[in-house]
Amino acid sequence: MIEPNTSELIRKLHERPQMPLADWLQAPAHVHYKAFRMxxxxxxxxxxxxxxxxxxxxxxxxxxxxxxxxxxxxxxKTATSGDRLIVIWQAHTEYYSYQIWHIPSPQxxxxxxxxxxxxxxxxxxxxxxAEVCRLDIVLMAETLPSSEALRPLFPGPVLYGSRILDEExxxxxxxxxxxxGREHYWVSVGAARATRxxxxxxxxxxVRIETYYHLLxxxxxxSSAAIxxxxxxxxxxxxQREIITxxxxxxxxxxxxxxxxxxxxxxxKTTRLSGKLHFELSASVPYDKIVHRTxxxxxxxxxxxxxxMSDYVLSGVTGVAEGYQQLLKRIDTLRSGFExxxxxxxxxxxxxxxxxxxxxxxxxxxxxKSQAILQHTVEGLSVIVIAYYLSGLIGYIFKGLQxxxxxxxxxxxxxxxxPLAIGLAFLITTLSRKHLHKKLSGETVPPAAxxxxx
Numbered sequence: 316m317i318e319p320n321t322s323e324l325i326r327k328l329h330e331r332p333q334m335p336l337a338d339w340l341q342a343p344a345h346v347h348y349k350a351f352r353m354x355x356x357x358x359x360x361x362x363x364x365x366x367x368x369x370x371x372x373x374x375x376x377x378x379x380x381x382x383x384x385x386x387x388x389x390x391x392k393t394a395t396s397g398d399r400l401i402v403i404w405q406a407h408t409e410y411y412s413y414q415i416w417h418i419p420s421p422q423x424x425x426x427x428x429x430x431x432x433x434x435x436x437x438x439x440x441x442x443x444x445a446e447v448c449r450l451d452i453v454l455m456a457e458t459l460p461s462s463e464a465l466r467p468l469f470p471g472p473v474l475y476g477s478r479i480l481d482e483e484x485x486x487x488x489x490x491x492x493x494x495x496g497r498e499h500y501w502v503s504v505g506a507a508r509a510t511r512x513x514x515x516x517x518x519x520x521x522v523r524i525e526t527y528y529h530l531l532x533x534x535x536x537x538s539s540a541a542i543x544x545x546x547x548x549x550x551x552x553x554x555q556r557e558i559i560t561x562x563x564x565x566x567x568x569x570x571x572x573x574x575x576x577x578x579x580x581x582x583x584k585t586t587r588l589s590g591k592l593h594f595e596l597s598a599s600v601p602y603d604k605i606v607h608r609t610x611x612x613x614x615x616x617x618x619x620x621x622x623x624m625s626d627y628v629l630s631g632v633t634g635v636a637e638g639y640q641q642l643l644k645r646i647d648t649l650r651s652g653f654e655x656x657x658x659x660x661x662x663x664x665x666x667x668x669x670x671x672x673x674x675x676x677x678x679x680x681x682x683x684k685s686q687a688i689l690q691h692t693v694e695g696l697s698v699i700v701i702a703y704y705l706s707g708l709i710g711y712i713f714k715g716l717q718x719x720x721x722x723x724x725x726x727x728x729x730x731x732x733x734p735l736a737i738g739l740a741f742l743i744t745t746l747s748r749k750h751l752h753k754k755l756s757g758e759t760v761p762p763a764a765x766x767x768x769x
Contacts, residue, residue: 339391339401340514341418342456342504345426347497348518350412350447350526352533359443360386363411366440367404370413373439374402394434396420409598410447410526414518428453428468428499448529451497452518459485459503462620469499476621479520479613480513486521487618490627498525523609527602528628531635534595538642541592545642548585548649555581556656563663571664575657582653589646596639603636701740706733 353359367388371381376390386406393399397420405412417433419426426432428451459465462474471491478485483505492498500521504514559574566574610625617623709732713725722728 339399339418340416342454342514343419343426344454344514345417345419345431346450346452346454346518347415347431348412348448348450348452348522348525349415349442350410350522350529351442351444352410352447352530353444356409360406360411363404363406363443364388366443367402367413370402370404370438370440374400376402396423396434398423398433400431400433400436409530410444412522412526413442414522426453428493428497430495445533446496447533448525449492449495449497450500450522450525451493451495452500452502452521454502454504454514454518456505457503458483458505459487459501459618462487465501468501474621475624475627476618477613477624478616478618480517484513484517485618486517486624487621488624520609520613524606524628527605527609528632531599531602531606531632534599534639535635537592537595538639541588541642541646544588545646545649548581551581552649552652552656556652559656559660563660566663568664568667571660571667575660575664578653578657578660582650582657585646585650585653589643589650592643592646596643599636599639603632606632698737698740698744701743702733702736705736705739709736 351363353363364383364385368383371390374390374392376392380392381390382388387404389401389403391399391401399416399418401414401416401418403414403416405414415431415438417426417431417436419432423432430436459476462476465487466474469487469489469491470493471489474487474489476485476487483503485503487501488499490498502517502521504517555574555578562570606628610628615623615625706729710725710729713722713728713732716722716728717725
Protein backbone atom coordinates (compact mmCIF):
# COMPACT_ATOMS: atom_id res chain seq x y z
CA MET A 316 0.00 0.00 0.00
CA ILE A 317 1.36 3.45 -0.98
CA GLU A 318 1.45 5.91 1.90
CA PRO A 319 -0.20 9.34 1.36
CA ASN A 320 3.06 11.33 1.33
CA THR A 321 4.59 8.91 -1.20
CA SER A 322 1.50 9.14 -3.37
CA GLU A 323 1.66 12.93 -3.29
CA LEU A 324 5.34 12.86 -4.28
CA ILE A 325 4.62 10.56 -7.22
CA ARG A 326 1.78 12.84 -8.30
CA LYS A 327 4.08 15.88 -8.26
CA LEU A 328 6.78 14.02 -10.18
CA HIS A 329 4.34 13.24 -12.99
CA GLU A 330 2.64 16.61 -12.89
CA ARG A 331 3.21 18.87 -15.90
CA PRO A 332 1.70 22.25 -14.97
CA GLN A 333 3.24 23.97 -18.02
CA MET A 334 1.45 21.79 -20.58
CA PRO A 335 -1.80 23.86 -20.77
CA LEU A 336 0.27 26.90 -21.77
CA ALA A 337 0.64 25.48 -25.27
CA ASP A 338 -3.05 26.19 -25.81
CA TRP A 339 -2.52 29.91 -25.13
CA LEU A 340 0.71 30.58 -27.02
CA GLN A 341 0.94 31.52 -30.66
CA ALA A 342 2.91 33.67 -33.07
CA PRO A 343 3.35 36.51 -33.64
CA ALA A 344 4.26 37.26 -30.04
CA HIS A 345 6.47 39.65 -28.08
CA VAL A 346 8.24 38.14 -25.05
CA HIS A 347 10.13 39.85 -22.24
CA TYR A 348 12.22 37.62 -20.00
CA LYS A 349 13.80 38.53 -16.66
CA ALA A 350 15.84 36.30 -14.32
CA PHE A 351 17.00 37.15 -10.79
CA ARG A 352 19.56 35.32 -8.68
CA MET A 353 18.49 34.65 -5.10
CA UNK A 354 21.02 35.25 -2.32
CA UNK A 355 18.99 33.17 0.16
CA UNK A 356 16.92 30.65 -1.86
CA UNK A 357 15.08 28.96 1.06
CA UNK A 358 13.73 32.36 2.13
CA UNK A 359 13.43 34.15 -1.20
CA UNK A 360 11.84 31.30 -3.16
CA UNK A 361 8.55 31.53 -1.20
CA UNK A 362 8.90 35.32 -1.28
CA UNK A 363 9.11 35.24 -5.09
CA UNK A 364 5.88 33.24 -5.16
CA UNK A 365 4.19 35.91 -3.04
CA UNK A 366 5.69 38.51 -5.37
CA UNK A 367 4.17 36.75 -8.38
CA UNK A 368 0.78 36.61 -6.62
CA UNK A 369 0.88 40.37 -6.08
CA UNK A 370 1.86 40.79 -9.75
CA UNK A 371 -1.24 38.87 -10.86
CA UNK A 372 -3.36 41.03 -8.56
CA UNK A 373 -1.84 44.18 -10.05
CA UNK A 374 -2.70 42.93 -13.56
CA UNK A 375 -6.24 42.05 -12.31
CA UNK A 376 -5.95 38.45 -13.51
CA UNK A 377 -9.06 36.48 -12.58
CA UNK A 378 -8.76 33.31 -10.49
CA UNK A 379 -10.02 31.05 -13.29
CA UNK A 380 -7.26 32.37 -15.60
CA UNK A 381 -4.30 31.54 -13.39
CA UNK A 382 -2.36 28.48 -12.24
CA UNK A 383 -0.18 28.63 -9.12
CA UNK A 384 2.10 25.90 -7.78
CA UNK A 385 5.06 25.89 -5.37
CA UNK A 386 7.68 26.75 -7.98
CA UNK A 387 5.65 27.51 -11.12
CA UNK A 388 2.67 29.60 -12.05
CA UNK A 389 1.09 31.65 -14.82
CA UNK A 390 -1.78 34.00 -15.38
CA UNK A 391 -3.60 35.09 -18.55
CA LYS A 392 -5.27 38.45 -19.10
CA THR A 393 -7.21 39.44 -22.22
CA ALA A 394 -7.77 43.11 -23.03
CA THR A 395 -10.90 44.51 -24.67
CA SER A 396 -8.88 44.97 -27.85
CA GLY A 397 -8.29 41.21 -28.03
CA ASP A 398 -4.62 41.44 -27.02
CA ARG A 399 -3.54 38.74 -24.61
CA LEU A 400 -0.95 39.04 -21.81
CA ILE A 401 0.54 35.88 -20.30
CA VAL A 402 2.77 36.14 -17.22
CA ILE A 403 4.80 33.03 -16.38
CA TRP A 404 6.77 32.69 -13.13
CA GLN A 405 9.19 29.90 -12.30
CA ALA A 406 11.47 29.43 -9.28
CA HIS A 407 14.62 27.34 -9.71
CA THR A 408 17.36 26.24 -7.34
CA GLU A 409 19.36 29.47 -7.49
CA TYR A 410 17.20 31.93 -9.41
CA TYR A 411 13.63 32.71 -10.38
CA SER A 412 12.33 34.17 -13.62
CA TYR A 413 9.42 35.83 -15.41
CA GLN A 414 8.33 35.28 -18.99
CA ILE A 415 5.85 37.93 -20.09
CA TRP A 416 4.14 37.18 -23.41
CA HIS A 417 2.19 39.75 -25.37
CA ILE A 418 0.13 38.11 -28.08
CA PRO A 419 -1.47 40.91 -30.13
CA SER A 420 -4.87 40.69 -31.73
CA PRO A 421 -5.02 40.16 -35.50
CA GLN A 422 -6.01 43.84 -35.93
CA UNK A 423 -2.97 45.12 -33.99
CA UNK A 424 0.01 46.74 -35.64
CA UNK A 425 3.17 44.76 -36.29
CA UNK A 426 5.10 44.00 -33.09
CA UNK A 427 8.74 45.00 -32.60
CA UNK A 428 11.46 45.13 -29.99
CA UNK A 429 11.14 47.55 -27.11
CA UNK A 430 8.56 48.16 -24.37
CA UNK A 431 5.42 46.04 -24.24
CA UNK A 432 2.51 47.49 -26.25
CA UNK A 433 -0.17 45.65 -24.29
CA UNK A 434 -2.77 48.26 -23.20
CA UNK A 435 -1.78 50.01 -19.94
CA UNK A 436 1.08 47.58 -19.34
CA UNK A 437 3.50 48.35 -16.51
CA UNK A 438 5.67 45.96 -14.52
CA UNK A 439 4.58 47.07 -11.03
CA UNK A 440 7.06 45.34 -8.69
CA UNK A 441 10.74 45.48 -7.79
CA UNK A 442 12.03 41.89 -7.97
CA UNK A 443 14.20 40.22 -5.36
CA UNK A 444 17.88 39.43 -5.82
CA ALA A 445 20.46 40.44 -8.41
CA GLU A 446 19.47 40.59 -12.05
CA VAL A 447 20.93 37.78 -14.15
CA CYS A 448 19.75 38.76 -17.62
CA ARG A 449 16.98 40.44 -19.61
CA LEU A 450 15.79 39.30 -23.02
CA ASP A 451 13.53 40.83 -25.65
CA ILE A 452 12.22 38.11 -27.97
CA VAL A 453 10.06 38.57 -31.04
CA LEU A 454 8.34 35.46 -32.44
CA MET A 455 7.10 35.80 -36.01
CA ALA A 456 5.01 33.40 -38.11
CA GLU A 457 6.88 34.14 -41.30
CA THR A 458 10.12 33.37 -43.03
CA LEU A 459 13.26 35.04 -41.76
CA PRO A 460 13.77 38.55 -43.23
CA SER A 461 17.03 39.45 -44.92
CA SER A 462 20.04 40.42 -42.87
CA GLU A 463 19.82 43.98 -44.26
CA ALA A 464 16.27 44.31 -42.92
CA LEU A 465 17.21 42.91 -39.50
CA ARG A 466 20.49 44.80 -39.02
CA PRO A 467 18.89 48.06 -37.74
CA LEU A 468 16.89 46.14 -35.10
CA PHE A 469 19.94 44.82 -33.24
CA PRO A 470 22.52 46.72 -31.19
CA GLY A 471 26.11 45.54 -31.39
CA PRO A 472 28.57 44.99 -34.21
CA VAL A 473 27.96 41.29 -35.05
CA LEU A 474 24.80 39.32 -35.81
CA TYR A 475 24.54 35.65 -34.93
CA GLY A 476 21.97 33.40 -36.53
CA SER A 477 21.12 29.73 -36.97
CA ARG A 478 18.41 27.39 -38.05
CA ILE A 479 17.15 25.39 -35.09
CA LEU A 480 14.93 22.33 -34.60
CA ASP A 481 13.75 22.19 -38.23
CA GLU A 482 14.24 23.89 -41.60
CA GLU A 483 11.46 26.46 -41.00
CA UNK A 484 12.64 27.81 -37.62
CA UNK A 485 15.48 30.32 -37.42
CA UNK A 486 16.72 32.85 -34.88
CA UNK A 487 18.96 35.90 -35.00
CA UNK A 488 20.59 37.78 -32.11
CA UNK A 489 23.52 40.07 -31.40
CA UNK A 490 24.08 39.20 -27.70
CA UNK A 491 24.32 42.95 -27.03
CA UNK A 492 21.95 44.72 -24.58
CA UNK A 493 19.96 47.71 -25.77
CA UNK A 494 19.25 50.90 -23.81
CA UNK A 495 16.88 48.93 -21.56
CA GLY A 496 19.49 46.25 -20.81
CA ARG A 497 17.71 43.64 -22.97
CA GLU A 498 19.30 41.36 -25.56
CA HIS A 499 17.25 41.06 -28.77
CA TYR A 500 16.19 37.74 -30.30
CA TRP A 501 14.27 37.47 -33.57
CA VAL A 502 12.69 34.04 -34.04
CA SER A 503 10.91 33.08 -37.26
CA VAL A 504 8.93 29.85 -36.99
CA GLY A 505 7.24 29.82 -40.39
CA ALA A 506 3.50 29.94 -40.98
CA ALA A 507 3.12 26.15 -40.71
CA ARG A 508 4.56 26.10 -37.18
CA ALA A 509 2.94 29.28 -35.80
CA THR A 510 0.43 27.56 -33.56
CA ARG A 511 2.46 24.52 -32.57
CA UNK A 512 3.42 23.91 -28.93
CA UNK A 513 7.10 24.08 -29.79
CA UNK A 514 6.91 27.90 -29.45
CA UNK A 515 7.44 27.63 -25.72
CA UNK A 516 10.16 25.01 -26.23
CA UNK A 517 12.04 27.52 -28.39
CA UNK A 518 11.71 30.33 -25.87
CA UNK A 519 12.58 28.01 -22.99
CA UNK A 520 15.74 26.88 -24.78
CA UNK A 521 16.79 30.49 -25.45
CA VAL A 522 16.21 31.65 -21.88
CA ARG A 523 17.87 28.53 -20.46
CA ILE A 524 21.03 29.12 -22.48
CA GLU A 525 21.12 32.82 -21.62
CA THR A 526 20.38 32.36 -17.92
CA TYR A 527 22.95 29.67 -17.23
CA TYR A 528 25.47 31.40 -19.47
CA HIS A 529 25.17 34.52 -17.33
CA LEU A 530 25.11 32.58 -14.06
CA LEU A 531 28.43 31.02 -15.04
CA UNK A 532 30.04 34.31 -16.01
CA UNK A 533 28.65 36.25 -13.02
CA UNK A 534 31.14 34.43 -10.78
CA UNK A 535 34.21 35.55 -12.74
CA UNK A 536 34.94 38.63 -10.56
CA UNK A 537 34.69 36.50 -7.42
CA SER A 538 36.91 33.85 -9.01
CA SER A 539 39.53 36.42 -10.10
CA ALA A 540 39.69 37.95 -6.61
CA ALA A 541 39.95 34.46 -5.08
CA ILE A 542 42.78 33.52 -7.45
CA UNK A 543 44.79 36.58 -6.33
CA UNK A 544 44.10 35.81 -2.67
CA UNK A 545 45.01 32.17 -3.14
CA UNK A 546 48.28 33.17 -4.81
CA UNK A 547 49.18 35.31 -1.78
CA UNK A 548 48.36 32.45 0.58
CA UNK A 549 50.49 30.08 -1.50
CA UNK A 550 53.48 32.44 -1.40
CA UNK A 551 53.15 32.86 2.37
CA UNK A 552 52.80 29.11 2.80
CA UNK A 553 55.93 28.40 0.75
CA UNK A 554 57.99 30.83 2.84
CA GLN A 555 56.58 29.46 6.08
CA ARG A 556 57.29 25.90 5.00
CA GLU A 557 60.91 26.71 4.09
CA ILE A 558 61.55 28.46 7.43
CA ILE A 559 59.86 25.74 9.47
CA THR A 560 61.61 22.91 7.61
CA UNK A 561 65.00 24.55 8.20
CA UNK A 562 64.57 25.44 11.88
CA UNK A 563 62.12 22.93 13.34
CA UNK A 564 64.91 20.64 14.55
CA UNK A 565 66.23 23.19 17.05
CA UNK A 566 63.19 25.43 17.62
CA UNK A 567 62.16 26.06 21.20
CA UNK A 568 58.61 25.96 22.58
CA UNK A 569 58.00 29.70 22.12
CA UNK A 570 58.98 29.53 18.46
CA UNK A 571 56.76 26.49 17.89
CA UNK A 572 53.83 28.27 19.58
CA UNK A 573 54.35 31.34 17.39
CA UNK A 574 54.36 29.19 14.26
CA UNK A 575 51.21 27.39 15.36
CA UNK A 576 49.36 30.67 15.97
CA UNK A 577 50.32 32.08 12.55
CA UNK A 578 49.50 28.89 10.66
CA UNK A 579 46.18 28.47 12.45
CA UNK A 580 45.12 31.99 11.46
CA UNK A 581 46.07 31.31 7.82
CA UNK A 582 44.20 27.99 7.93
CA UNK A 583 41.06 29.71 9.22
CA LYS A 584 41.26 32.33 6.44
CA THR A 585 41.75 29.63 3.82
CA THR A 586 38.89 27.54 5.20
CA ARG A 587 36.57 30.55 5.14
CA LEU A 588 37.55 31.35 1.54
CA SER A 589 37.11 27.69 0.55
CA GLY A 590 33.64 27.53 2.10
CA LYS A 591 32.52 30.69 0.33
CA LEU A 592 33.82 29.53 -3.06
CA HIS A 593 32.32 26.06 -2.71
CA PHE A 594 28.95 27.71 -2.03
CA GLU A 595 29.25 30.06 -5.01
CA LEU A 596 30.99 27.87 -7.59
CA SER A 597 29.89 24.30 -6.85
CA ALA A 598 26.99 24.53 -9.33
CA SER A 599 29.18 25.67 -12.23
CA VAL A 600 29.68 22.17 -13.69
CA PRO A 601 25.95 21.32 -13.97
CA TYR A 602 25.25 24.82 -15.32
CA ASP A 603 27.90 24.31 -17.98
CA LYS A 604 26.33 20.96 -18.91
CA ILE A 605 22.89 22.59 -19.16
CA VAL A 606 24.23 25.15 -21.64
CA HIS A 607 25.95 22.52 -23.79
CA ARG A 608 23.02 20.10 -23.76
CA THR A 609 20.50 22.81 -24.57
CA UNK A 610 22.63 23.95 -27.50
CA UNK A 611 22.85 20.36 -28.70
CA UNK A 612 19.08 19.91 -28.41
CA UNK A 613 18.50 22.84 -30.79
CA UNK A 614 20.18 20.90 -33.61
CA UNK A 615 21.76 24.14 -34.84
CA UNK A 616 22.53 24.60 -38.52
CA UNK A 617 24.29 27.59 -40.11
CA UNK A 618 22.51 30.50 -41.81
CA UNK A 619 24.15 32.39 -44.67
CA UNK A 620 25.50 35.83 -43.69
CA UNK A 621 25.42 35.02 -39.94
CA UNK A 622 27.88 33.60 -37.47
CA UNK A 623 26.54 30.54 -35.60
CA MET A 624 24.92 31.34 -32.29
CA SER A 625 26.88 28.56 -30.57
CA ASP A 626 30.19 30.23 -31.51
CA TYR A 627 29.47 33.12 -29.18
CA VAL A 628 28.02 31.03 -26.34
CA LEU A 629 30.74 28.39 -26.35
CA SER A 630 33.53 30.95 -26.62
CA GLY A 631 32.21 32.50 -23.40
CA VAL A 632 31.70 29.38 -21.29
CA THR A 633 34.36 26.98 -22.54
CA GLY A 634 36.82 26.32 -19.74
CA VAL A 635 35.03 28.53 -17.22
CA ALA A 636 33.51 25.72 -15.15
CA GLU A 637 36.76 23.74 -15.31
CA GLY A 638 38.64 26.84 -14.15
CA TYR A 639 36.31 27.21 -11.19
CA GLN A 640 36.82 23.58 -10.23
CA GLN A 641 40.59 23.88 -10.52
CA LEU A 642 40.45 26.92 -8.24
CA LEU A 643 38.49 24.90 -5.67
CA LYS A 644 41.03 22.06 -5.87
CA ARG A 645 43.88 24.56 -5.56
CA ILE A 646 42.40 26.03 -2.37
CA ASP A 647 41.72 22.57 -0.94
CA THR A 648 45.36 21.63 -1.63
CA LEU A 649 46.52 24.83 0.09
CA ARG A 650 44.32 24.09 3.09
CA SER A 651 45.67 20.54 3.25
CA GLY A 652 49.21 21.97 3.21
CA PHE A 653 48.47 24.21 6.18
CA GLU A 654 46.92 21.28 8.05
CA UNK A 655 49.96 19.10 7.30
CA UNK A 656 52.48 21.68 8.60
CA UNK A 657 50.34 22.22 11.71
CA UNK A 658 50.28 18.47 12.32
CA UNK A 659 54.07 18.28 12.03
CA UNK A 660 54.55 21.14 14.50
CA UNK A 661 52.09 19.57 16.92
CA UNK A 662 53.95 16.27 16.65
CA UNK A 663 57.17 18.15 17.43
CA UNK A 664 55.53 19.75 20.46
CA UNK A 665 54.31 16.34 21.64
CA UNK A 666 57.84 14.92 21.32
CA UNK A 667 59.23 17.81 23.34
CA UNK A 668 56.58 17.27 26.02
CA UNK A 669 57.38 13.56 26.13
CA UNK A 670 61.10 14.31 26.50
CA UNK A 671 60.35 16.74 29.32
CA UNK A 672 58.12 14.16 30.98
CA UNK A 673 60.86 11.52 30.75
CA UNK A 674 63.38 13.91 32.26
CA UNK A 675 60.95 14.74 35.02
CA UNK A 676 60.30 11.04 35.70
CA UNK A 677 64.04 10.33 35.92
CA UNK A 678 64.46 13.25 38.32
CA UNK A 679 61.53 12.07 40.43
CA UNK A 680 62.96 8.55 40.48
CA UNK A 681 66.33 9.84 41.70
CA UNK A 682 64.63 11.98 44.31
CA UNK A 683 62.56 9.02 45.48
CA LYS A 684 65.68 6.86 45.82
CA SER A 685 67.45 9.63 47.73
CA GLN A 686 64.47 10.03 50.01
CA ALA A 687 64.41 6.27 50.64
CA ILE A 688 68.14 6.23 51.52
CA LEU A 689 67.66 9.26 53.73
CA GLN A 690 64.66 7.64 55.38
CA HIS A 691 66.63 4.48 56.15
CA THR A 692 69.48 6.62 57.52
CA VAL A 693 67.11 8.57 59.70
CA GLU A 694 65.50 5.36 60.94
CA GLY A 695 68.97 3.98 61.81
CA LEU A 696 69.84 7.15 63.65
CA SER A 697 66.49 6.99 65.40
CA VAL A 698 67.32 3.49 66.68
CA ILE A 699 70.67 4.76 68.01
CA VAL A 700 69.07 7.80 69.64
CA ILE A 701 66.29 5.75 71.25
CA ALA A 702 68.83 3.17 72.48
CA TYR A 703 71.02 5.97 73.84
CA TYR A 704 68.17 7.51 75.82
CA LEU A 705 66.99 4.11 77.09
CA SER A 706 70.52 3.26 78.21
CA GLY A 707 70.80 6.64 79.95
CA LEU A 708 67.52 6.24 81.76
CA ILE A 709 68.30 2.66 82.82
CA GLY A 710 71.79 3.86 83.95
CA TYR A 711 70.16 6.24 86.43
CA ILE A 712 67.99 3.39 87.70
CA PHE A 713 70.99 1.09 88.08
CA LYS A 714 72.93 3.77 90.00
CA GLY A 715 70.01 4.21 92.37
CA LEU A 716 69.79 0.47 92.96
CA GLN A 717 73.56 0.41 93.65
CA UNK A 718 73.24 3.13 96.30
CA UNK A 719 70.42 1.19 97.89
CA UNK A 720 72.64 -1.87 98.04
CA UNK A 721 70.46 -3.90 95.72
CA UNK A 722 72.96 -3.89 92.86
CA UNK A 723 76.68 -4.48 93.18
CA UNK A 724 78.01 -2.62 90.05
CA UNK A 725 75.81 -0.20 88.13
CA UNK A 726 78.33 0.32 85.29
CA UNK A 727 78.44 -3.38 84.44
CA UNK A 728 74.63 -3.55 84.49
CA UNK A 729 74.39 -0.50 82.20
CA UNK A 730 76.87 -2.03 79.76
CA UNK A 731 74.95 -5.27 79.69
CA UNK A 732 71.69 -3.36 79.03
CA UNK A 733 72.99 -1.55 75.93
CA PRO A 734 72.29 -4.47 73.48
CA LEU A 735 68.87 -4.85 75.01
CA ALA A 736 68.24 -1.11 74.58
CA ILE A 737 69.21 -1.34 70.92
CA GLY A 738 66.81 -4.25 70.45
CA LEU A 739 63.99 -2.36 72.15
CA ALA A 740 64.68 0.78 70.04
CA PHE A 741 64.61 -1.29 66.82
CA LEU A 742 61.35 -2.94 67.92
CA ILE A 743 59.75 0.45 68.72
CA THR A 744 60.82 1.90 65.35
CA THR A 745 59.52 -1.12 63.42
CA LEU A 746 56.14 -1.12 65.17
CA SER A 747 55.77 2.65 64.66
CA ARG A 748 56.52 2.35 60.92
CA LYS A 749 54.01 -0.49 60.48
CA HIS A 750 51.38 1.46 62.37
CA LEU A 751 51.89 4.54 60.16
CA HIS A 752 51.78 2.47 56.95
CA LYS A 753 48.56 0.81 58.07
CA LYS A 754 46.97 4.12 58.98
CA LEU A 755 47.99 5.81 55.71
CA SER A 756 46.80 2.83 53.66
CA GLY A 757 43.43 2.95 55.38
CA GLU A 758 43.01 6.66 54.57
CA THR A 759 43.81 6.31 50.83
CA VAL A 760 41.35 3.47 50.18
CA PRO A 761 37.84 4.95 49.61
CA PRO A 762 35.14 3.60 51.86
CA ALA A 763 32.93 0.96 50.30
CA ALA A 764 29.48 2.06 49.25
CA UNK A 765 26.83 1.12 51.69
CA UNK A 766 24.52 -1.60 50.54
CA UNK A 767 21.08 -0.12 49.86
CA UNK A 768 18.40 -1.20 52.21
CA UNK A 769 15.49 -3.11 50.68
